[in-house]
Amino acid sequence: MRNIEVARIFYELADLLEFKGEAIFKIRAYRNAARILAGLDRPVETVRQEGALTKIPGIGRNIAAKINEILLTGSLKKHEDLLREIPPGLLEIMSLPGIGPKRAGMIHKELGITSLEELAGAARNGQVRHLPGMGAKTENDIIRNIKMRQDSGASILLGTARELAEEFSGYLKLLPGVVRVEAGGGLRRRQETVTGIELVVAAADPGPVMEAAAGHPAVKETIKECSDRVVFDTKWGVAVHVEVVPEKSFVAAWFRNTGSRAHYNRICHLMSERGITFDPAVPGSFGEERNIYAALGMQFIPPELREDRGEVDAALEGRIPGLVELKDIKGDLHLHTGWSDGLNSMEQVVARAREKGYRYVAVTDHSRSLKIAGGLSLDRLREQHRKIRSLNEGLEDFYILTGIEVDILPKGDLDCPDEILKETDLVIASVHSAFKQDRETMTARILSAIENKNVHIIGHLTGRLINHRKGYALDVERVLDAAASCGTILEINSSPDRLDLNELNARRAKEKGIKFSVSTDAHSLKGMDDLIYGVSVARRAWLSPGDVVNTMSAGELLRFLGKK
DNA sequence: GCCGTTTTCGGCCCGACTGTTTTCAGTCG
Numbered sequence: 272m273r274n275i276e277v278a279r280i281f282y283e284l285a286d287l288l289e290f291k292g293e294a295i296f297k298i299r300a301y302r303n304a305a306r307i308l309a310g311l312d313r314p315v316e317t318v319r320q321e322g323a324l325t326k327i328p329g330i331g332r333n334i335a336a337k338i339n340e341i342l343l344t345g346s347l348k349k350h351e352d353l354l355r356e357i358p359p360g361l362l363e364i365m366s367l368p369g370i371g372p373k374r375a376g377m378i379h380k381e382l383g384i385t386s387l388e389e390l391a392g393a394a395r396n397g398q399v400r401h402l403p404g405m406g407a408k409t410e411n412d413i414i415r416n417i418k419m420r421q422d423s424g425a426s427i428l429l430g431t432a433r434e435l436a437e438e439f440s441g442y443l444k445l446l447p448g449v450v451r452v453e454a455g456g457g458l459r460r461r462q463e464t465v466t467g468i469e470l471v472v473a474a475a476d477p478g479p480v481m482e483a484a485a486g487h488p489a490v491k492e493t494i495k496e497c498s499d500r501v502v503f504d505t506k507w508g509v510a511v512h513v514e515v516v517p518e519k520s521f522v523a524a525w526f527r528n529t530g531s532r533a534h535y536n537r538i539c540h541l542m543s544e545r546g547i548t549f550d551p552a553v554p555g556s557f558g559e560e561r562n563i564y565a566a567l568g569m570q571f572i573p574p575e576l577r578e579d580r581g582e583v584d585a586a587l588e589g590r591i592p593g594l595v596e597l598k599d600i601k602g603d604l605h606l607h608t609g610w611s612d613g614l615n616s617m618e619q620v621v622a623r624a625r626e627k628g629y630r631y632v633a634v635t636d637h638s639r640s641l642k643i644a645g646g647l648s649l650d651r652l653r654e655q656h657r658k659i660r661s662l663n664e665g666l667e668d669f670y671i672l673t674g675i676e677v678d679i680l681p682k683g684d685l686d687c688p689d690e691i692l693k694e695t696d697l698v699i700a701s702v703h704s705a706f707k708q709d710r711e712t713m714t715a716r717i718l719s720a721i722e723n724k725n726v727h728i729i730g731h732l733t734g735r736l737i738n739h740r741k742g743y744a745l746d747v748e749r750v751l752d753a754a755a756s757c758g759t760i761l762e763i764n765s766s767p768d769r770l771d772l773n774e775l776n777a778r779r780a781k782e783k784g785i786k787f788s789v790s791t792d793a794h795s796l797k798g799m800d801d802l803i804y805g806v807s808v809a810r811r812a813w814l815s816p817g818d819v820v821n822t823m824s825a826g827e828l829l830r831f832l833g834k835k
Numbered sequence: 836g837c838c839g840t841t842t843t844c845g846g847c848c849c850g851a852c853t854g855t856t857t858t859c860a861g862t863c864g
Contacts, residue, residue: 296847300836331837369853371862406855642849643864681851703864705852 273438274308274315277341280350281305281334286362287353289372304334310614310795316342360386367416368740369409377402391417423738426464427509430767430804433458435507436468439487443513446483448474450518455528459574461807463737463770467502467510471525477515484513526560533579534572541567541583575810592815595789597806599816601824602631603799605676605699605730605762605790610655611636612644614795617655617662617671623796625669631825633674633697633790634659638686640678641703647675649691656695670825672696676730681705683719685726692725697832699762701730702743710744717750721759727832728788729754731764731771739768747776755783758835760820763812765791765805766798777812787819 285301307329308315318324319342324335341347358379364387365375381402384390391414393399399410427435433454440452449472453459456469474480477499485493485503490511495502500514516524527535542548547566564571570586573594585591607613608620615623617634624632636655637646647655656673663671674697678686681704685692692698700720708716720726732750733742754761761780764771769792772780777787789805791798809819816822820831 294836297836299847304836329837333836369862373861404855404860408854640850641864645848704850706863707853 272316272342272345273434274311275434277315277338278305278308280341280347281308281337283362284347284350284353286365286372287350287357290357290361290365290375291353292372300329300331300334303329307614308338310797312795312797312800358385360384360389363387363420364390367413367420369412369416374405377404387417387420419741420738423464424466425509426466426738427507428737428767429458429461429463429465429770429807430801431507432465432468432509435489435505435509435511436470439468439489439511440470442487443470443472443480443484446474446480448476449480450474451521453525455514455525456512456530459529460531460577461575461804461811463773463808465509467512469512469528470514471521471528472513472515473518473521474515475517480515481513522560523563526563529574529577531578534577534583537579537583538563538567573810575807576813578811592813594810595806595814595816595819595822596810597803599819599822600629600789600802600806602629602633602821602828603790603793603802604633604672604674604697604728604788604821605635605764605792606632606799607636607676607792607794608634610634610651611641611646612794617658619796620793620799621662621666621669621671623799627799630668631670631672631828633672635674635676635697635699637703638675638677640680640686644703646678646686649687652687652691672829674699676701677726678703679716679720681708681716683716685720685723689723689725692723695725696829697728698726699728699730700726702734706734706740706743708743710746713743714746714749717745718753721750721753721757724835726759727835728760728762730762731769731792732761732776733771733773735771735773736768737770742771747779751776751780751783751785754780755785758786760786760788763787763789763805763808765789765801765803765808766793767801767804770804770808772808772812774808774811777808777814781812781814781818787814788821789819790821 281301282305285298289298307327315338319339324330324338325332337347361375361379364370364378365372378384378390382393382398384393394410394413399405399413400407436454436458443449443452451473453471454469455471457465458468472480481501489505489507490503491506492504493501494504499516503511505511514524514528561571570589570591572582572586572591576582603624606620608617609615621632637644639646639648652675659671659673673695675687675695676699679700679702680686685700721729733745735742761772763777789809791801793799793801820828823831
């Protein structure tokens with residue numbers, strides 16, 4: 272069982288108990304445990320076998336016993352019992368923005384509602400506004416948020432899709448006769464969300480492979496099947512498509528499968544114009560995907576750009592830039608530690624950064640106002656920065672930047688005095704409160720942070736959480752113009768549920784000459800692995816290493832930061 | 836629930852915003 276699946280049981284257990292009105296600290300303990308499990312950088316099963324579960328801070332005897340039960344039986348009785356008692360639709364209702372356990376409980380009790388669909392109906396009929404504490408505005412929010420939820424449908428985050436695809440591919444690769452397995456579709460193009468996981472398999476005989484694939488433990492049922500492809504519904508809540516082709520046709524099939532459809536059609540059109548035969552079903556001479564583009568006398572187009580957004584013409588004219596790669600990144604500039612709400616010590620974070628081959632990191636814990644995240648008082652911040660300086664003295668070929676993720680307060684002032692920011696190597700300014708301000712107020716608020724000389728980077732600019740929360744109302748164009756004229760760096764936050772800036776805003780920003788920090792905002796060692804997703808956004812935004820400040824050496828970066 | 840003890844229970848993480856009220860409960864981060 273994957274760590275995240277164990278974590279999910281505890282998250283859900285916490286939600287269920289919260290709905291029941293259980294003691295808040297118990298709920299917190301479960302949520303905390305879930306967060307720890309999700310952030311664990313090795314299999315919880317291994318920790319269990321070592322008998323070391325209770326050695327993890329935050330996991331006590333009780334939760335350790337529950338983890339044991341889950342790993343040994345595949346489920347948790349307490350969780351299953353609660354699920355039978357509380358309609359699962361109520362958890363979905365509770366997860367709507369603005370709806371917590373109390374309101375969900377009231378909606379259930381007063382209107383007899385047990386699902387999102389029923390709630391949407393009641394809201395449209397104006398029944399919700401008559402409940403105590405609810406009004407027309409809440410009712411409209413409910414309708415809007417349910418619609419957003421339904422529109423996102425079965426889409427899952429890139430990060431999740433990638434992990435699940437690796438899991439399924441690993442299984443397929445072990446099957447007899449399987450020569451090669453690769454992910455295609457939106458996942459290979461690194462879309463921020465995908466609606467299905469597409470896998471292309473090279474094997475001589477599709478039948479047995481497809482049959483064996485159906486035996487994967489995550490497969491619930493076969494939705495569609497023909498001679499060389501099959502679609503499974505899975506317990507992961509996402510469809511897995513498996514296409515099996517002979518090895519000779521693999522590259523052509525993989526290319527077609529990768530898409531996008533618009534891109535693929537344009538390439539096929541060019542081929543037919545020039546009399547080049549291209550039929551994925553027919554074994555061709557395209558031993559490598561690169562050859563497909565070469566046959567057309569054009570540059571290779573990386574999968575991330577294959578969206579028919581000008582890349583074909585650019586490739587024909589030799590204008591595809593050298594895109595930034597993971598290996599170009601020399602340091603992570605947005606990291607949290609146990610000093611605020613991170614799970615690990617600075618020493619652990621630094622050690623992991625060095626394992627990754629980074630040359631520097633910035634430790635950017637939260638500022639004092641963000642109490643829930645353990646924001647650092649000014650004294651604690653000074654203490655942390657002193658500690659960083661002393662750590663640096665013992666480090667060779669590595670530099671820890673003193674940093675802070677300072678809140679942009681509702682009125683636009685920063686949550687830390689300028690004289691302290693001035694002495695800090697790297698200042699990220701982010702919005703963490705008053706998300707519902709109107710567009711004008713929010714824009715002015717962020718502009719004032721951009722205009723502050725001590726602010727180097729604006730963190731997660733729009734505040735969106737993919738499939739969960741829209742970004743705040745914001746005049747992005749004005750913000751980009753201001754960032755360009757002030758020389759303020761914009762972050763591409765690599766957390767899979769943020770990816771903020773998104774690829775379109777990042778591409779606009781690049782056109783205005785803005786520089787980027789591609790960083791993780793990690794709160795755990797595992798979170799530090801998310802950088803690949805930020806790099807994916809950067810690539811989809813056509814960014815080169817020169818656009819990204821954390822491809823610089825430490826010396827270059829410090830000079831660059833000093834220049835703002 | 837977990838933790839850390841002054842070992843057996845008390846402290847955990849709290850302040851601001853929102854939409855509803857007309858002084859506040861619920862939600863959020």
